[in-house]
Amino acid sequence: MHIVDGALSNEVVIAGGILAAGGIAMGLRKMDMEKIPAAGMMSATFFVASLIHVPIGPSSVHLIMNGLAGLILGWMAFPALFVGLLLQALFFGYGGVTTLGVNTFTIAFPAVAMHYICRNGVQHSNKKLAMAWGALAGGGSIALTALTVSLALALTGEAFLPAAKLVVLAHTPVMVIEGFLCACAVGLIHRVKPELFNTFFKEKQVQHA
């Protein structure tokens, strides 16, 4: 999931950087005082979650938790996940510094997409239905990330279908796990702090008006 230095052509790296910079700027503009702690929390969650590697078959995969980050943060997922990726690249050598933009985009873009697709669903008064939407957000964001990564590799010259197949197949178990975790998180938020989604989304609507 973390694309390393030198795996992509310069054009893809630059394009990824520009897209990521745009997303980060957008996220920073939407950042209010009330949302900063949530952004920090999700950044830390992502940072730790992607250090947990689950061995599956010959390889190993790790959680990403971008679905949950997207649900809660929306556009702010861009700066939050960027910080997590930056620290991972510096501390552990995951991914690379030049591919930081591409990696930010491939992880944060699906988060934002899922935010807009699922934000009404997770607020549903029926808890079961809300959890189903949460599962969709968790699993869907991983699938979208896998596809975006394959696309980045395809633009560099690797054949799209085999690369996509490989990446998507490797992440099917993560999709299931994250869908489950995200559903649990939505269930928990529903029971304990239903206003988490509410306040965040309502404020957004006010901003748009």
Added chain:
Amino acid sequence: MHKWLLLIAFMTLSMPAHAHKVIASAWLDGNDIEGEVGFSDGEMAKDGTLVEVFDDQDNKLGETKVTMDGLFRFTPTKPVAHHFKTNLGAGHVASVIVSRDELPENLQNPKQAETASTPQKVASSTPSVQSPDLKRMIAKVVRQEVQPLRKEIASYKEKNDLQSILGGIGYILGLTGIVFYIAARRKENKNT
């Protein structure tokens, strides 16, 4: 239900962290450069993986393929640094550089190699340690002995220290504080 969740969380947390990073290394074997490519969790590159060879100016010198045991072999013909690059798919690329002074002696300075070979013949009555066959054998044995050690070092490098993880979380906390500060100043400016 929640107990199970906690259990799963602990199980995953206590698992050894393996990153699927690509590691590659190369060494000299007689007149050839031999090297290996694999993932940091011990899995070697697949049979037939293409390894391309470039010089410092990115001119292609040639290419070779990974054999059954994850090794590749290349016979250098030019006295320049050799960059070995390989793509294992899905964004996993590896490169290893063999610098000029690591190349076989006869390639580094052909004239010197010729003159050096004459005194060798004179001294051949005593059991010569410089005999190329023996040298190669020793190198091979040493390499085999060191192999597990190198793998251990490679996997050790991949280890995520708790300190680094905590440090990362600390950085995130700090950044959150900075963003708070900026947001507060922005608010103040708006109010005044």
